[in-house]
Amino acid sequence: MFQFILKRLGLAILVAFTVSFISFSLLFLAGDPAAALAGETASGEDIEALRHLYGFDRPMMVQYGDWLFSALRGDFGESYYFKLPVAGLIFDRLSITMTLGVCGIAFALLTAVPLGVAAAIRPNSLIDRVALFLSVAGQALPSFWFGLILIVVFSIKLRWLPPSGTATWQHFIMPTIVLGYYAMPAIMRLTRAGMLEVLSSDYIRTARAKGAPEMRVMFKHALRNAIIPVVSLAAVQMGFMLGGSIVVESIFALHGAGYLAWESIGRNDLPTVQALILIFAMFYIVFTFLADVLNAWLDPRMRSS
Amino acid sequence: MTAPVLELRNVVKTYSVKQGLMGRPKPLTAVKDVSLSLGRSEVLGLVGESGCGKSTLAKILLGLEAPTSGEVLVDGEALGAQDRLKLARRIQPIFQDPYSSLNPRKSIADIISLPLRVHGIGDAASQKQAVREILDVVGLPSRVMNTYPSQMSGGQRQRVAIARALIMKPEIVICDEPTSALDVSVQSQILNLLGELRREFGLTYLFISHNLAVVEHLATRVAVMYLGRIVEEAETGELFDNPRHPYSRALLKSVLTPEPGLGVPDTQLGMAYPNPINPPSGCAFHPRCPLATELCKTRAPRPVAQDGGLVECHLYDPETEMFEQA
Amino acid sequence: MADRLLTVRDLVIDIPVGGGTLHAVRGIDFELDRGEVLCIVGESGSGKSLTSLALMGLLGKRIKPKATQMDFDGTALLSASKKTMRGLRGARMSMIFQEPMTSLNPAYTIGDQLMEAMLLHRDVPRSQARARAVELLEKVGITAAESRLGQYPHQLSGGLRQRVMIAMALMCGPELIIADEPTTALDVTIQAQILRLLVDLVREMGMAMILITHDLGVVARVADKVAVMYAGELVETGPAKQIFEAPMHPYTRGLLRCIPLPGKTKRGSELGTIPGIVPSLVGKVSGCVFRTRCGFATEACRGDIPRHLRGPQAFRCVLDDGGLSQEKQEVQA
Amino acid sequence: MSDAMTDPLLAEIVGPTPGQMLRRRIFGHQGLLIGGTVVALLVLVAIFAPLLAPHDPYAQSLVARMKPPVFLGGTWEHPLGTDHLGRDYLSRLIYGARVSLLIGLVTAVISGLIGSVMGVCAGYFGGRVDAVVTFLINVRLAMPVVLVALAVVAILGGSLTVMISVLGLLLWDRFAVVLRASTRQVREREYVAAAQAIGASTPRILLAEIMPNIVNNLIVVVTLEMAHAILLEAALSFLGLGVQPPTPSWGLMVSEGKNMMLFEPWLVMIPGAVLFVLVLGINLMGDGLRDVAAPENRS
């Protein structure tokens, strides 16, 4: 187990480094950051001076090394736009994105797992069809469109919920639904498929042959095994959701990290974008790592190896 | 015994096996220094429990795996040096599972003619003719040419697999548990067919099975394998009448013939089949052997020639003191 | 009448499938006394496993078995409530399955799984259930039983798992054990060990057993009574000795001829065969289902098939002697 | 003549061919039929856009801006009204089908090629190849797609080509994952060993023995990734970093209509609904194909 964690950690770190290099080089090719930095009125000499000041005239690998070394110490440089340390800028906004992510995944799990279980218990029943429809529709629903519809219905027509901002918990309801609904179908399907597979397995028949009541068979014997892959998927989805919160945050004017990312791309704010890509990737890496460890712990076959 | 068409000399195959998902790889020696030879038109039965290395041996013979060390000779020529295609013309396999050994997306004609196409033998018409002929040989009507494996029963599929193996007229057929997935009534059909084909084409079989009754029926010689070693090898009659190795005896005892009233025999075998990654010291069989002594725990036995066969047990080694007791 | 434990009369299992109804089991009858071992033997698809699941009430929601009578010690199994069935399962009738590798829940320890049946059915403290588990593990020949309780199924070999399954089935001291191909997935040497253990335990504890298998060798060595099943019907039933020494139904005889007997069948000789395959059981099925593969088949085989009794032995065939005399003539000719 | 006299083998070959079975399953699958019909209709619309569109989708008329659709009191001149530049909404929707389908299809082909090659190699060769591919998949999954795509489009400027290239290079992961798994599965089949024993070359085994058995999975992933790409394009266009106007992309139409969403909701509803229907259709088709062609991979 310990060895597994160590090995998995090594892989995670390697992935993190690769991602950091890709994100760095990607934006390094973005053209002249100095020109972007200089703004509307700068002259050629101004730009040249800036280029030198920020060290954009050095070889790329040197700049990458520099950046990475600083990033490891939590220093992501200074935002071109705000002239403030990127780390602080992102840290301020991350709590909103994290809140949204946690609410979103909670929403997804709380709807998807019961639906999936119910659907698996009675395949082809009405509830199965409803669940299937919700998941198919969920996968096809453009989240930006869904969000706009919710605003029109719940904020404008019914006036139940505030359309934007983060002041109260009510503000988080619609963004949570839009973001969570994005992750729901996959989790629902996996729960359903997992339950179906487990329910048709030999050991469930064994449990029934022992005379175990149906509820016990479902929850103690079946769900325990079916839920293991769902844990992984939820972590993966959580990672995706944080990275995908850009759309939701821009629709509901949530000043989180996703929105900062979108704005920073628009402002050509290179250090912020680089840092955000890296941080979102790190979230994904950390979540999947934790999920794998949790999985290994949940699954005795892996725990003891 | 005629001159061997197939010979194994000191073949060793070691895999590196991961334990669990992420454990450190450990060496697993699936085949330990095995020497065997197969004469023309012979049927060598290879028996042993699952995991004893018999399938690995089959793969080595088919050229699907390279031995870690040792040599495989076909007609005296080392196998590694030969062209893979050339080898394929002489040795063909029949696998255990007729459901997995036929590509479900291909028609029967495609499956059977694949060897001809790979080797570029004949044109489409002559290939078709060859398929028709070989179908006749294995007892299938030529109508099946345009059907698919999913439309056939297990026995028919196994006939198709045999047809594919035989279409290039190989000398040697490696039969890896060819009937264990079939019902009894179908198994006998296939066994009869294999017997007929051997007589008709002078084929040499390496017949791998865990069913001793079947091996007894078909094989001319039998080799008993345990944990990567051939522990006993003898003429079929000799082995079944007079098994020497304690493991062979236990195996024979385990055969349940449909004779009422005999009860279930006591094999007197210890329970667990050992983990091949941590094989027991000395004689690998000693933890299960009812006759094991202290010596067996420490010293590995060596092969001893006995009545035209070989046995690997201290009991039969004139140089060990246990010889007297046997 | 001996101490009758189980009576099955005219059991029918129909399964709705895509293209109609699969008549998987059609009107089979058998009975079992306490302490008796009945082997149901048949090839794949003959309906023998379905029969056993029907007895346990484990066929699932979609499949509804019918029978004129299916009594376990006075309880009508088909009309019993779910609760009654649950009370029987695991307590008075237990089952052992074919695949020891997948029949244990990978998420729980051996101990938990062993104790579960007892805790469900008997009002006993955990400690007592635990003691019983240790006792039974020792009984099925597992050493260091105490420490095995904390292990997970994946840490055990197939043979050991099947021993655990047997111990689990015995936890509440059932009166009937149904073993569905308990040794098919195991190696020959292990198979012999497990069968021996099972038979010994059944005899020792005075249980009745229904053993389901395709292996006539196993049947011959284990059974008191044999029921030969073909395509959803019992074609021949009777005491083991009689069935093996004087098989009457053409199918039984054909099966026995297919098996090479070391020392008896001539090495390399032609084995007996049964040509053809099992017919489809979807749609209307009538007459003798074996007629498509039978050497003595006539037009009459399409009609109703009489049941012939020879003492305790019974078989269904249009011919009084199951074609035995015809067969002898052919051999002579 | 008795039954037994008939050729027993004749009686045996009764099963349908794989093709027949497939057809039977296809026509018994509601979702697949509905999805397939929707997709087929939209494909036809895309192909025959010039014949179907009542107006030039680019022809603007600044004096006839935001005319309502006919069901909201508009005229049949513009059945679905006009957009903020007075262009016929129906015509733009019809041409938008081309953009969405083109992006979906080409993206799926590019990412499919990349992902399949990686997945098949990893699954077939295992070992180090597998380790490298698995690592690359991990790296790819760790990259936040929307963010990276936005950044790249912002750098290179939005156009159909850029859009397709970016999505194609980003969406190969599922191909790799699925094909790796299915190749591994097929590779264990004995017919592969049989082909090897026959002496067939590795390319032949990959193409002739393995490919036909994983192509069903591939088709399923292609459809699902098509849907994914179409949605992503729409999202990026919505965020203003997708295909460039005046190209009639549905995402762009939602984005443009969004400004007037509170006053003229149909500007957003119509393109959003069409997008939803197309993606729903493709997903239903994909799910259906999975059920029909590769039922073993349902999850």
Added chain:
Amino acid sequence: MADKASGTLYAGFTKELENVDSYFNSSREGVVMQRALWDGLIYRDPITNEYKGNLAESWTWVDDTTLEFKLRQGVTFHNGEPFNADDVVFTVNFVADEANGVKTQRNVNWMKSAEKIDDYTVRIHLKKKFPAAIEFLSGPVSMYPNEYYAEVGPSGMGLKPVGTGPYKAVEVVPGQHFVLVKNENYHDSPKGQPSIEKVDIRTIPDVNTQIAELFSGSLDLIWQVPADQAQKLEQMGGFTVANESTMRVGYVSMDAAGRSGMDPNPFTDVRVRKAVNHAIDRQAIVDNLLKGKSQVVNTPCFPSQFGCAQDITVYDYDPAKAKALLAEAGYPDGFETDIYAYRNRDYAEALVSYLSEVGIKANLKYMQYSAIRELNMKGEVPFNFSTWGSYSINDASAMVSQFFKLGSLDDARDEQVAADLDMADTSTDPATRIEYYTKALQRITDQAYWVPLFSYNTNYVFKTDIDYTPTPDEVLRFTTMSWK
């Protein structure tokens, strides 16, 4: 809930400020904040354009490059620091130093230094003759507290701004909102005394969301509302919709000098450029898209700017003529080019559509301003729809001279024009200036180097219980707002 009773006015901003410190941002929102939080030495009345003393009581030109100010006494900063000559000297010397990186250098780089004469008298030294000095001192140059600013610098000022202005910042949450409260001790400034107690400015990037918030009552005032939405809101009633013009001018520039490496480059042909001018129906765009107080512009400057002649050469909308000109130039079937744009995608689309009607297929490249600018400076942009706001400076030099004096953004590279503009820019004689601007503009329009398009406008939408009259300089002034 925002309303009169709460005493708090909730306003929406679209753009997030990079830094509230007015020297370190360049956006409109920044100007709004600057006018609320800080004061300049001088104040220009937005209606009468009359200059009045604010922090300075009076000023005199000592010579061509020296200005002397008498400062107002008894003014204190929000943090209690008294305002005096030291603050002016510190502020001017700080911002004039290029190394301190003031974002819009143009606003400050004409000043050399400041010098304290006594506690309430300072001199500002100019680098060279700069007639617009008063205009700049009444605009972007505001006075900062020397002690505080020295301590916290621009980033500290951005998070906790301190000025002398009519409002104090009590809460700054970057990207989310700013809370301003009335400065009870505001000096007797020509800006007038603030009336609204508290202003809460939320950053909401999406106009729709802003409108939704306006509907739901959580916002009282939004501005920069696009024409269509403003029109709808006006039709709905319940809100005051006010429209004011701005100095921003939209234009299309063409690569007349042939720098872009396009081959063949049709834009080097004056007939093609004229054709482009004839192809676009600017009036239709103004009437249907911009609406409000926007107007068609015929020369590369805003009509109210000094020297900005309008009635020189006017190209009317005439697609037939455009086609004829193209044919004459050898492009009977038109040609294909890229057109770059950074804002108002719908206007750009409309332009593309007009161009395609005469056969010019323009592929829209919608990019960030900075990216286009970078390309433009390298001369790689053949065709560019852009805008210029002239920093709200009411002088043609703020626009035409920025683009036609052979700088890196000059696509015409006409030496004649450059020379004329140079004359106009440096002369102190108004008549001479007008003469030379007119000459330059004449040549620019004759040569059709650009397509001057239209001027922009801004819509202000607020609840009817708010009393406010917007000014044409596109600055939101909370001081002049009150509850009805």
